Amino acid sequence: MRMRVVNHPVLGNLPERNRVTIYFNNQPFQAYEGDTIASAMMAEGIKTLRNHEESGNGRGIYCNIGHCFECRVQVGERKVVRACLTPVSEGMDIYSLSVFKKGSESHC
Amino acid sequence: MSDEKTIICRCEEVSLKTINDTVYQYSCSSREVKLRTRAGMGYCGGRTCRHVIDTIVADLNQKVITDDIQLSYRPPVRPITFGALGGVYHENESC
Amino acid sequence: MLNLLIIGAGPAGLKAAIAAAEQGLNVKVIDEFPKVGGRLLGQLHQEPNGEWWNGMEMGEKLHQKAIRAGVDIQCEVSVVDISQSVSGWTVYTSQGMIEARKLLLATGATETPIPIPGWTLPGVMSIGAAQVMGNVHRVKPGNTCVIIGANVLSMAIANELRLCGIKVKEIVLPAVGPISKDAGIPEKVLASLMKLTHLAPTVILRQAGKLGKFINPSFAIKYFPRRGIKLFGIPIxxxxxxxxxxxxxxxxxxxxxxxxxxxxxxxxxxxVTEADFVCIAGGLAPMSELASIVGCSFKYVQELGGHVPVHNERMQTNVPNLFVAGNITGVESAKVAMAQGKVAGLAIASEWKGKRQEIELALTTAMEEVRKTRAEALIQFQPGISEARDTVYHQFTLDELRMKQEVSVS
Incomplete structure (x- = not known):
């Protein structure tokens, strides 16, 4: 809950929402229905969502509305999504994308 | 001074220095800069950096930005599975 | 086949959907974002009369009204490609194909960045990203922040971040250079703020605007304190x-x-100013990509934020059965986008029904409303919008004449 804006002087209090558990790189995190992957991770103070495929430099959200594709993450076995546009769901498995392995043909 | 450290295209990590050098060497358009450096050719389709590239190139060539869009858009405008393109729904956004 | 497909569930798209559906058209709206509202989501500022403009509430109101009017709204749909045939439009999306007779592009604007060393680090985001994170998702991107770029948008959002409980340590300029241009020159920044501040969302800036009528910005900047001036406790x-x-x-x-x-x-x-996140406020540019792949012609208009698809006051482009509304036609406030959406919806309905008089009459009123809203706009991103708009409409007329000539010659 540490980064949630629970009380807001104009928008009022945060309404009650159902909790869900999501897994980011196999580690469990608490999130809420209505969160995107990006907002859920940001609320937990996780800023790095992937590493650049060549340089390995860390990347997090940049535009937060689906334009920049910087926040793309892997969900489940092979689906790649934009964290900022993808709502969380119970038990969701999310993985960071990382540096291309030399010799491997494809990223996913 | 910090042109090498200033990344213009985030997807392909192309620096301001690379773009400057390319324009100096070839006195070329945004489009040619894109083809030579891959700036604006990455995953986001140039959505983030295209305006910056146009500004830098117009400035270096001492030209104004014209009505024609230099860095053309080509479909697919979002990464997509072949399956979805064929009308079959797949949830993947990429490859 | 749908009568009308609208791409973008923001203020323009929703208003257009309502207007067209109320005239009996079968309308669908799609959007990439999981929530309806587009750029309305996140907006929160005080009007001159002290009332709060709550974009989220407005978005929800429009959403409900659209549902009541019978509009089908689908979120989390990304458009991949568009093609046109004799029978209408085929739009290829992440969720399959959609066919429609008429198409309205209401895709809004995209933020333009100011790249500076270190801006790819996690924790650096566009100013709009922080706004959505705080106001829509109700999550703070950090506890302390520095905003790079001083403009009307960044000042309004700085205050919104403050209301979320974030300490905005300072608003500074980007270093001067070929990318930042005027946005890096204090004298130019002050001049642009002074020109616009009679409409600014804060009392202090409005007063600065009044002063601007009497004081030359190049004179005023000399006396602008090094430590900045404070706005709601945020140093600018x-x-x-x-x-x-x-x-x-x-x-x-x-x-x-x-x-x-x-x-x-x-x-x-x-x-060095310590902060755990940084916002870059470069400005906004119309999202021209879909208009470009369907073959619209463009005009580069700096006052409108960049390349805009050529269109007339009825929001019609020079591609048959294709309309545009909202920030894709030039960066302006959500209120203008809403007014434009209504025009587009009515213009499409009128075309559908063979220009019936009562719809044409409503359309004339709606176009009048756009001009009025523009004149009263609270947030004007650039001066000279109305004049800039006229150049686009003029281009439409020229293109239309040229096309007619080409047809008659061949």
């Missing part, structure tokens, strides 16, 4: 420039320098 430092965003794995702060009125660095003035 027009004589401080960000040269690098610091951090190893994520943002830890911003290295700044003091600059003269014309943007020159004062030697030995380097300083």
């Amino acid at each position: 430092r027009l004589k401080t420039a960000a040269v690098e965003i610091m951090g190893e794995d994520h943002v830890t702060g911003v290295q700044t320098v003091t600059i003269s009125s014309d943007g020159k660095v004062i030697p030995g003035s380097e300083k």
Whole structure:
């Protein structure tokens, strides 16, 4: 809950929402229905969502509305999504994308 | 001074220095800069950096930005599975 | 087949959907974002009369009204490609194909960045990203922040971040250079703020605007304090420039320098402001990509934010059965976008029904409303919008004449 804006002087209090558990790189995190992957991770103070495929430099959200594709993450076995546009769901498995392995043909 | 450290295209990590050098060497358009450096050719389709590239190139060539869009858009405008393109729904956004 | 497909569930798209559906058209709206509202989501500022403009509430109101009017709205749909045939449009999306007779592009604007060293670090985001994170998702991107770029948008959002409980440590300029251009020159920034501030969302800025009528900005900037002026307790430092965003794995702060009125660095003035996130406020540009792939012609209009698809006051483009509304036609406030959406919806309905008089009459009123809303706009991103708009409409007429001539020659 540490980064949630629970009380807001104009928008009022945060309404009650159902909790869900999501897994980011196999580690469990608490999130809420209505969160995107990006907002859920940001609320937990996780800023790095992937590493650049060549340089390995860390990347997090940049535009937060689906334009920049910087926040793309892997969900489940092979689906790649934009964290900022993808709502969380119970038990969701999310993985960071990382540096291309030399010799491997494809990223996913 | 910090042109090498200033990344213009985030997807392909192309620096301001690379773009400057390319324009100096070839006195070329945004489009040619894109083809030579891959700036604006990455995953986001140039959505983030295209305006910056146009500004830098117009400035270096001492030209104004014209009505024609230099860095053309080509479909697919979002990464997509072949399956979805064929009308079959797949949830993947990429490859 | 749908009568009308609208791409973008923001203020323009929703208003257009309502207007067209109320005339009996079968309308669908699609959007990439999981929530309806587009750029309305996140907007929160005080009107001159003290009332709050709550974009989220407005978005929800429009959403409900659209549902009541029978509009089908689908979120989390990304458009991949568009093609046109004799029978209408085929739109290829992440969720399959959609066919429609008429198409309205209401895709809004995209933020333009100001790249500076370190801006790819996790914790650096566009100013709009922080706004959505705080106001829509109700999550703070960090506890302390520095905003790079001083403009009407960044000042409004700085206050919104403050209301979320974030300490905005300072608003500074980007270092002067070929990318930042006027946005890095204190004198130019002050001049642009003074020109626009009679409409600004804060009392202090409005007063600065009044002063601007009597004081020359190049004179005023000389007396602008180095330490900045405070707005809601947030220091606005027009004589401080960000040269690098610091951090190893994520943002830890911003290295700044003091600059003269014309943007020159004062030697030995380097300083680091610690912050756990950084916002870049470069400005907005119309999202032209879909208009481009369907073959619209464009006009580059700096006042409107860049390349806009050529269109007339009825929001009709020079591609048959294709309309545009909202920020894709030029960056303006959500209220203008809403008014434009209504025009587009009515213009499409009128075309559908063979220009019936009562719809044409409503359309005339709606176009009048756009002009009125523009004149009263609270947030004007650039001066000279109305004149800039006229150049686009003029281009439409020229293109139309040329096309007619080409047809008659062949």
